[in-house]
Amino acid sequence: MFTFIEMEFLKLKRSKIFLLSLLGAVLPPLLMFIAVTSFDEGQTFEALFTNVNMYMSAMFAVLIFAIIISYLFGREYNEHTLKTMLTIPVSREKFLASKYIMFLVWIVILTVVTSISTLAFGFAAGLDGFSLKIFADGFAQLLYANVLLFLSFSPFVFVSLFITNMVPAMIGGAGLALVNLMVYGQNWAPFVPWVCPYLIASGEIAEYSTSITVSYGVILTTFVIGLVISYIYFTKTDVSI
Amino acid sequence: MSDYVIETNNLSKKYSKNLVVNSVNMHVEKGKIYGLLGKNGAGKTTTMCMLLNLTYPSSGDIFLFGKNARRYSNVYSNIGSIIETPGFYENLTAYENLKVIAKIRGDYDPFRINSVLKMVNLDTEKSKEFRDFSLGMKQRLGIAAAIMHSPELLILDEPINGLDPFGIKEIRQLLKRLSHEFGITILISSHILSEIENIADVIGFMDGGVLIEEITREELSERLDKHVEFEVSDAAMAVKIFKALELKENEDFTVSENTICLYTHLNLRDKFNELFVKAGIDVRKVNLCEENLEEFFTRFVSNN
Numbered sequence: 237m238f239t240f241i242e243m244e245f246l247k248l249k250r251s252k253i254f255l256l257s258l259l260g261a262v263l264p265p266l267l268m269f270i271a272v273t274s275f276d277e278g279q280t281f282e283a284l285f286t287n288v289n290m291y292m293s294a295m296f297a298v299l300i301f302a303i304i305i306s307y308l309f310g311r312e313y314n315e316h317t318l319k320t321m322l323t324i325p326v327s328r329e330k331f332l333a334s335k336y337i338m339f340l341v342w343i344v345i346l347t348v349v350t351s352i353s354t355l356a357f358g359f360a361a362g363l364d365g366f367s368l369k370i371f372a373d374g375f376a377q378l379l380y381a382n383v384l385l386f387l388s389f390s391p392f393v394f395v396s397l398f399i400t401n402m403v404p405a406m407i408g409g410a411g412l413a414l415v416n417l418m419v420y421g422q423n424w425a426p427f428v429p430w431v432c433p434y435l436i437a438s439g440e441i442a443e444y445s446t447s448i449t450v451s452y453g454v455i456l457t458t459f460v461i462g463l464v465i466s467y468i469y470f471t472k473t474d475v476s477i
Numbered sequence: 478m479s480d481y482v483i484e485t486n487n488l489s490k491k492y493s494k495n496l497v498v499n500s501v502n503m504h505v506e507k508g509k510i511y512g513l514l515g516k517n518g519a520g521k522t523t524t525m526c527m528l529l530n531l532t533y534p535s536s537g538d539i540f541l542f543g544k545n546a547r548r549y550s551n552v553y554s555n556i557g558s559i560i561e562t563p564g565f566y567e568n569l570t571a572y573e574n575l576k577v578i579a580k581i582r583g584d585y586d587p588f589r590i591n592s593v594l595k596m597v598n599l600d601t602e603k604s605k606e607f608r609d610f611s612l613g614m615k616q617r618l619g620i621a622a623a624i625m626h627s628p629e630l631l632i633l634d635e636p637i638n639g640l641d642p643f644g645i646k647e648i649r650q651l652l653k654r655l656s657h658e659f660g661i662t663i664l665i666s667s668h669i670l671s672e673i674e675n676i677a678d679v680i681g682f683m684d685g686g687v688l689i690e691e692i693t694r695e696e697l698s699e700r701l702d703k704h705v706e707f708e709v710s711d712a713a714m715a716v717k718i719f720k721a722l723e724l725k726e727n728e729d730f731t732v733s734e735n736t737i738c739l740y741t742h743l744n745l746r747d748k749f750n751e752l753f754v755k756a757g758i759d760v761r762k763v764n765l766c767e768e769n770l771e772e773f774f775t776r777f778v779s780n781n
Contacts, residue, residue: 243577250568250606316564320622323529323560324582325553474532477522477561 240334241341244308253307260300261346262353264291269357280365281358285374286438288354293381293434294420295413297346301389302409304342306396308335313400319475328471336393336463343382351375377437384433388455390462397469426451429458481540482507482630482662483528488537490523490686498523499686500537505664505679510656512677513666514774520686521666522561525634528664529558541630554582557628559636563619567608571599571618574607578622593621596651612639620648624655631655631663637672645669649676674770684778702768702776705739705746710759712737718752735761 248254268287272279312318321331355371396405416431425431426444432451435441441448483505490498498520505511515521526532528539530546530553539546546552565574571594579585594600597617602610610618616639623631631652637645653676655661667673673680680697682689692700709715712735719730719737726732729741739746746763753760768776 239580239583243580246573246577246580247566247569249573311566315567316562317566318564319529319531319560320564320578321581322531323553323556323558324578325530325550326581327550472533474526477526477531 237330237334237337240330241338244334244338244341253303257300257304257342257346258349260296261292261349264288264296265350265354265357267291268354269361272357272361272363279363281355281363281367281370282365282374284358284361284363285351285354285370285377288350289374289378289381289438290434292350292378293385293437294416294431297382297385298413298416298430299406299409300346301339301343301385302392302405302412303402305339305389305392306400306402306405308339308342309393309396310400310402310405313397313476316477319477322475329467332467332470336390339389339393340383340386343386344379347375347379347382351378381433381437384436384455385430387459388429388433390459390466392462394462394466394469397466427454429454480507481505482542483511483664484540484543485524485528486538486540488524488527488539489535490520490527490532491535497686498527498534501683501686501688503681503688504691505662507662508656508660509678510652510663510665510676512673512680513664513683514670514673514680514770515666515683516778517668519683521683522634523686524683524688525558525560525632525664525666528632529553529556529560531560554626555628556630556632557623557626558632558634559616559619559623560632560634562612562638563615563622565607565615565618565622568606570604570606571602571610571614571621574618575622575625579625582626584626589625593625596624597621598647613641613644616640617644617648620651627659629661631661631665633663633665635667636665637667637669645672652676670771670774671769680770682774682777689777697770697773701770701773703743704766705743706762706764706766707737707739707749707753707760708735708762709737709753710735710761711757714756714758715753718749718756738766 265288268284268291272284312321322328351371351374354374358366395408412430419425419428419431423444426435426441426446427450432441432454435444436448436451441451481504483503485501485503488498488501489496501524513521523532527534541552542555544552566577569577572590575590575593576585579590591600597620599614599617599621602614607615616636620636623633637648640648649672652663652665656663665673665677677694679691679693681691707715712732715737716726716732724730724741730737730739739749743765750760750763
């Protein structure tokens with residue numbers, strides 16, 4: 237499996253999508269930096285991390301993850317490489333698993349980039365109250381939210397196997413990000429699998445009357461459903477040439 | 478144990494109500510080049526996809542190297558393939574693309590990759606990304622990927638698509654070499670019939686999803702229509718000579734102006750020529766005409 241992941245990284249060489257995703261990960265810290273320096277919003281490191289994590293995991297990450305999934309899976313169809321890979325031969329189960337793992341690794345990289353750039357922008361803005369604990373807590377919170385989001389994104393894997401074009405993923409991701417904004421703060425937000433990762437990770441879930449177990453259940457159910465339908469579809473369907 | 482590297486047993490593929498491959502019984506012998514011929518939509522690519530486990534058969538069995546492919550999936554590691562346009566990562570170079578394949582297969586060897594790239598004349602394009610390759614270069618990289626791990630069987634669907642005449646010649650020679658020197662079995666399809674005619678030991682004719690017949694090169698040669706054309710100064714006199722020899726017009730020969738086409742007794746053409754000359758007929762041309770594979774294929778498919 238290590239070789240598969242190593243080769244997934246090689247496949248990303250000179251890839252514009254990888255660079256774009258890194259830019260996407262830097263965007264929330266940059267926007268908050270602008271907000272801090274221009275509108276005096278959140279003058280401490282703690283506030284900066286809180287705001288960045290919220291915008292990243294509840295909005296930007298949804299869009300970026302949708303694009304990443306579509307690229308990771310869809311490119312194998314669009315560049316006709318799936319037939320090349322499967323005739324090596326590679327088992328379809330292993331191939332699918334390697335893609336899921338690569339998606340998770342990519343998410344971790346983006347999380348690191350977001351957290352480090354938040355730190356850098358915080359220093360650039362001359363914010364007060366820096367401590368390693370704040371940084372570590374902010375990173376851990378974002379990582380936890382993004383990993384939960386990774387689980388709730390498995391239905392998108394099926395969608396990207398079914399519709400290999402990236403345009404629907406971009407539209408879907410943008411639409412879902414908007415839905416997240418609308419849902420955030422509503423009573424039923426803990427039931428929405430793409431909103432509750434942030435609510436759980438930030439601890440905001442405590443402000444809702446719904447139990448945290450229900451939100452975990454929603455995320456896990458979404459993950460299992462997405463995994464099962466993507467597995468069945470990928471292993472039982474002919475490869476289109 | 479079967480002597481066939483590929484053997485299919487009533488292999489069929491149905492898409493909803495459309496039967497695209499219908500009970501195909503294919504037999505590809507070890508070390509031979511098997512050419513699969515058929516019109517577009519005849520079912521060649523679908524058959525090859527089923528052989529490579531890219532498409533699941535609706536019914537029937539596939540035996541590769543004598544083993545049921547459904548039960549022994551390890552047989553696929555001994556196969557190299559190209560199905561239609563070769564698929565590679567567009568942002569990677571030829572070397573990097575082959576590296577991905579070799580690493581995943583578990584036999585990465587930089588020397589071997591460089592050697593196959595040289596074999597298909599892509600060793601000079603080291604920094605060029607796949608997206609900038611011409612169709613011919615893409616096809617050659619596909620061939621490099623297919624032979625990189627020294628497989629015992631090559632399944633090649635239209636491998637010379639997009640190649641220029643020099644490229645076609647190179648690949649033809651390479652395939653012949655792989656088959657004759659290294660004993661690699663090759664299943665190849667092409668819509669360029671002359672190519673199949675040039676390299677195949679056995680030809681399978683497909684039409685409408687059915688494998689109509691498998692013919693060896695020798696059998697094909699015997700079944701190709703042949704005739705001798707005599708261009709003479711006095712056709713009427715030549716006809717008289719033929720009739721005197723009990724040859725029947727429109728059966729053994731036909732006449733058109735000063736040309737007589739002889740369809741039987743072709744081995745006696747030198748004797749007939751002698752008789753014409755003795756009778757004072759000027760023989761301007763004697764041509765032995767043989768039907769080519771394209772003509773045979775058209776006639777064969779129409780008849781079936």
